[in-house]
Amino acid sequence: MTELDIAEVVRRAGVPASTLRYYEEKGLITPVGRRGLRRQYDPSVLERLALIALARTAGFPLDEIARVFAPDGTIRIDREALLAKAGELDRRIGELAVLRDSLRHVAACPAPSHMECPTFRHILAATAAADVPGRPKRAPGAAWNPSIPSSANEYAP
């Protein structure tokens, strides 16, 4: 009997039992059976949980992740979606890099008040400019949690 008790999964995956039940409700995982009331899982659930964690880090919502799991237990990932997400990540990375550099500049800036620092004002202006037009509250294509004001290319490498 190589099945894992839910307690074991909790221990090995570091995911709380409540989360496992929630994932089950959402169709992300399925226990292979019960011992008494207790859920028993196939060891492959650990791999699946890792995949879920990975996808979550990438910004996929649970609903979308659920669709990746075929009913037969295998996974089927849409390669186009992956590339699209990779592109999204590229943009997000660019934004965050700009932001990080801005923060470092402002931290080092000798201007008495930040508002007197020309670079800071420039960053603000750029942010405002990037923020105004269109204003897609949520990215139109794929779902991505933090609302991302577009454009990074202006100051991209």
Place this chain on the structure above:
Amino acid sequence: MTELDIAEVVRRAGVPASTLRYYEEKGLITPVGRRGLRRQYDPSVLERLALIALARTAGFPLDEIARVFAPDGTIRIDREALLAKAGELDRRIGELAVLRDSLRHVAACPAPSHMECPTFRHILAATAAADVPGRPKRAPGAAWNPSIPSSANEYAP
């Protein structure tokens, strides 16, 4: 009279009126007066809104942003906090970069099923490993929306 009507602020900042009222409730902005019922703003509110947008993109929660605005209208930013946030962004950027590369690999991988791709399995294993120990549900120091499992360096270039 150089005051801006709320409608004008909505138009120029691209921020909905409901959000402006919400920000006011949170102490992030303050109208200089009213014309009838309508809020009137000092033009500097546009700069302030840009700053708020910038801070939000950096992952600062509104509460924290509010503390940046001194009662006299000036801003006072804690340089240490900025550097800390910059460090956070560095880590986040590293993670996302790994993820992006992984996605591209998987999309290009010729293995019939993703689970048969050794690289994919390696990534999963690393994710799982990074995910288990400690498990700070929310970053202990500063607040950052998506819960971020640490470590990226394991498979960094």
Place this chain on the structure above:
DNA sequence: TCTTGACCTCAAGTCGGCTTGAAGTAGCAC
């Protein structure tokens, strides 16, 4: 003067991803 329509207030709802609490049950040690 009267209408229009954009603003106003206040309370409640939304969204995603969980967590928490009350009340119940069953495997295992004694």
Place this chain on the structure above:
DNA sequence: GTGCTACTTCAAGCCGACTTGAGGTCAAGA
């Protein structure tokens, strides 16, 4: 057989950042 304890179910709550809806007010144009 009796407890203990860790599980179970189900409903409700929480977080942050807003949005929505009902019902009210008022400046400006016809």
